[in-house]
Amino acid sequence: MLADKRILLIIGGGIAAYKSLELIRRLQDQGALVTPVLTRAGEQFLTPLSVSALAGAAVHRDLFDLTTEAEMGHIQLSRSADLVVVAPATADLMAKMAQGLANDLASTLLLATDTPVMAVPAMNVRMWEHAATQRNIETLKADGVSFCGPNEGSMACGEFGPGRLAEVDEIVTEIIAKLSDGPLQGKRILVTSGPTHEPIDPVRYIANRSSGAQGAAMARALRDLGAEVVFITGPASVCPPEGVTVVAVETAEQMSEAVDSALPADAGVFAAAVSDWRVVNASDQKLKKSKDGLPVMEFAENPDILKRVSHLEKGRPDLVVGFAAETNDVIEYATAKRLRKGCDWIVANDVSPATGIMGGSENAVVLIGENGAEEWPRMGKDQVAQQLAQRIAQALTS
Structure with missing residues (x-):
């Protein structure tokens, strides 16, 4: 998937640097051409020989290497790649990037490049959470630098929290998404x-049987076509895909707020099974059986996220896709729902118990738009997602 793509890999100094060796191998397995740059701090954890042997290329280390400068100057090196990846991106390296310093080869390359840059942070949790680091991250994001990770977990220093280098699989997936030539690029x-x-x-809540499988499949399919995907998920049993921005929520109100924060977007795919109601008088303590009888619950309507987004005067996505899970009269109810909500398309399905679709691995949908209803054959949820993603790409690029 990365055939002949050129990646400039800058390896910062940190214990996570050892993972860069596996990253080089995995990128080469995908067909990428990796040019390594090893910082002086990185040399404390990896030898230039090991990096060079795996990359099959010379390791660039010194800004004032006369031989290297004669063969390929640092300016040319900074612009000859399709993507610059900084992994691990230490707090020091990110501070240099944010402030525009250029006092070694790595920082000079990053300042001179006109190529997209992706940072993969790794550091102690306190360093990651420090206000200075967070300010630098915001500056880099505003400058167009993308990020992969960090993950949360135990660290070599013995502490636990955010700051672990993203897993190699996650990094590769993110790089593939960044370099995708798919129709949804940008x-x-x-x-x-x-x-x-x-x-x-x-300890108790109102929920439904949605597994999140179809929504996760949609996010993967759109990612694979080159889209930047913001994936807002409730407490699903299916893990979110890699290579997307994941926003985890619990309630409908939290999901509504997350959607507002994620806009503007070119398209919105609302596959979540959002609860229609919430309990207004939810107890802050576990309810007990009582001689006074059953507890009385008062309900209120939850935000209608699909309808609200569909009717936005400013910032409405060019394409709004809703989902309708019905147990009978699927096309009739879903067609009425599309008109009522104001969305462009409705993806409807029959989730009555006999179908096995709710929580299952397959789906049978009807795509409903202004030109009527189109029934699709029953297929795997991944196939449904791929077919729908292609339709979305056609709609956004035509």
């Missing part, structure tokens, strides 16, 4: 997925 698409949980008390 498009930002919002996908909601999974159920919502509406609390009754601290």
Whole structure:
């Protein structure tokens, strides 16, 4: 998937640097051409020989290497790649990037490049959470630098929290998405997925049987076509895909707020099974059986996310796709829902127990738009997602 793509890999100094060796191998397995740059701090964890042997190319280390400068100057090196990847991106390296310093080869390349840059941070949790680091991250994001990770977990220093280098599989997936030549390259698409949980008390909640499988499949399919995907998910049983921006929520109100924060977008795919109601008088303590009888719950309507987004006067996505899970009269109810909500398309399906679709691996949908209803054969949810993603790409690029 990365055939002949050129990646300039800058290896910062940190214990996570050892993972860059596996990253080089995995990128080469995808067909990429990797040019390594090893910082002086990185040399404390990796030898230039090991990096060079795996990359099959000379390791660039010194800004004032006369031989290297004669063969390929640092300016040319900074612009000859399709993507610059900084992994691990240490707090020091990111500070240099944010402030525009250029006092070694790595920082000079990053300042001189006109190529997209992706940072893969790795550092101690306190360093990651420090206000200075967070300011630098915001500056880099505003400058167009993308990020992969960090993950949360235990660290070599013995502490636990955000700061672990993203797994190699995640990094490769993100690089593939960045270098995709798919039709949705440059498009930002919002996908909601999974159920919502509406609390009754601290241990009980109202939910539904949605697994989040179709929404996750949609996010993967859109990512694979080159889209930047913001994936807002309730407490689903299916793990979110890699290579997308994941926003985890629990309630419908939280999902509504997350959608607002994710806009603007070129398209919105609202696959989440959002609860219609919430408990207004939810208890902050576990409800107990009582001689006074059953507890009385008061309900209120949840935000209608699909309808609200469909009717936005400013910032409405060019394409708004809703989902309708019905148990009878699927086309009739879903057609009425599309008109009522104001969305462009409705993807409807029959989730009555006999179909096995709710929580299953297959789906049978009807795509409903202004030109009528189009029934699709039953197929795997990944296939449904791929077919729908292609339709979305056609709609956004035609």
